[in-house]
Amino acid sequence: MINMNVNTTVTTGTLSRHLHGQFAEHLGRCIYEGMWVGTDSPIPNTDGIRNDVLEALRELNIPVLRWPGGCFADEYHWKDGVGKPEERARMVNSHWGGVEENNHFGTHEFLRLCELLDTEPYISGNVGSGTVHEMQQWVEYMTQDGTSPMADWRRQNGRDEPWKLTYFGVGNENWGCGGNMRPEYYADLYRHYATYVRNYGDNQVYKIACGANTDDYKWTEVLMREAGHLMNGLSLHYYTIPSGEFFPVKGPATGFAAEEWFRTLKNTLFMEELIVKHSKIMDKYDPEKKVGMIIDEWGIWTDVEPGTNPGFLFQQNTVRDAVVAGVNLNLFYKYADRIKMANIAQMVNVLQAMVLTEGDRMLLTPTYHVFNMYQVHQDSERLDLQWESPEYVMGAQSIPKISAAASKDAQGQVHITVCNLSHDESESFSCQIEGGSYTATGIVLAGDALDAHNTFEQPERVAPTELSVTLSAEGVLSFELPAASVARITLS
Ligand code: AHR
Secondary structure (H helix, E strand, O other): OEEEEEEOOOEEEEOOHHHHEEEOOOOOOOOEOOOEOOOOOOOOEEOOEEHHHHHHHHOOOOOEEEEOOOHHHHHOOHHHHOOOHHHOOOEEEOOOOOEEEOOOOOHHHHHHHHHHHOOEEEEEEOOOOOOHHHHHHHHHHHHOOOOOHHHHHHHHOOOOOOOOOOEEEEOOOOOOOOOOOOHHHHHHHHHHHHHOOOOOOOOOOEEEEEEEEOOOHHHHHHHHHHHHHHOOEEEEEEEEOOOOOOOOOOOOOOOOOHHHHHHHHHHHHHHHHHHHHHHHHHHHHOOOOOOEEEEEEEEEOOOOOOOOOHHHOOOOOEHHHHHHHHHHHHHHHHOOOOEEEEEEEOOEOOOOOOEEEEOOEEEEOHHHHHHHHHHHHOOOEEEOOEEOOOEEEEOOEEEEOEEEEEEEOOOOOEEEEEEEOOOOOOEEEEEEEEOOOOOEEEEEEOOOOOOOEOOOOOOOOOOOEEEOEEEOOOOEEEEEEOOOEEEEEEEO
């Protein structure tokens, strides 16, 4: 039995909705086929964007969407992706499968997608192979209101009003695919490029510098020291790899043993150490926490599905993915004083996706359901939920069995999200609720196997069901979670 306690009158800061951000790259079937089918497709679409996917994603209230990469961003030349589609330049997507990119989905199409999803755009600019001038002109093209060469060109291309551009990334993974740079060199380039990312009219751009790969603390140190005063956010990328290594194998998305389940969650929890250690360095240079930690790539990365293009990063999504998502989101809430945005990789058909498509069919993944269940935390006030987790033991190793978070929304409803990490043990909870009297309801996401997942034949095998909860007159909330599950309890 786990004892928990929460006082619903004591709040400890806002959980930014941007912690629920998404990422969509020109990679595999994420953009093309997954979202963009073109205006003359037989698949029902709005301005070329498929309606089934749009409708599913709208439900999630996605606050911010990062595009066009990823590694693709540092070889993307935005001018190739505007103007008449049939006249757009083509290129080879050398990072992702060497396939042809016809640039039919470009700036206008992406910003239309953002409008349709009612989400804020986060655009990653090209530092690795682009020029300062090109980056400056892209921001001018999107946001300049009055007459200017780029604003006039935008109008010729069919868009009169400027768009609102909130977030702009100055390069991506410039320590790797974005140029193999040293932090000192990139810090100087950041200072240079970011100078020309201008605020036109009343558009204010939040500038995000490329941050560290996993535990490269030196990168954070150098960036904060040399350029911290010129940035609004600094990114961090960390993926959960089941095996712990990218090579030779990451581990399969389905058909794994209990040991691999455990190892995956242990690797997921490493995120906390990364947040704490990178934050400590950021605190040294920015004690007032003005610079946001932007975890703009996270999620589980497994081997691709057998028989699919290895460059397309298409993987199945199981109840394990659901727990990985739940644990990460609970962690982001815990450190929300520093983490200002997080973007799961990636939204459709790539890595830990929300939805998978096949031709004109689409299914919702277990991860989709977690984002849906957790969206109640968006812009809610964090509550100080207390508990002591028993250990989840596997051989000689152990990790906490429980991950949890709580918040209060603008209507005064309290939401508690809890994950049971154990692959085979259920757990009972008794939570003392102080500060108000409520009625309680719950939902839970669990599977009939550790790798339970949805397929086009069985699209609802993993879906939330009602969780039995009781709340006594003395304010004691009781419930039991099955092994390997994610739950949400609401107090109204
Ligand atoms: O999300 C897939 C890739 O992972 C991105 O393109 C890159 O930034 C990271 O290495």
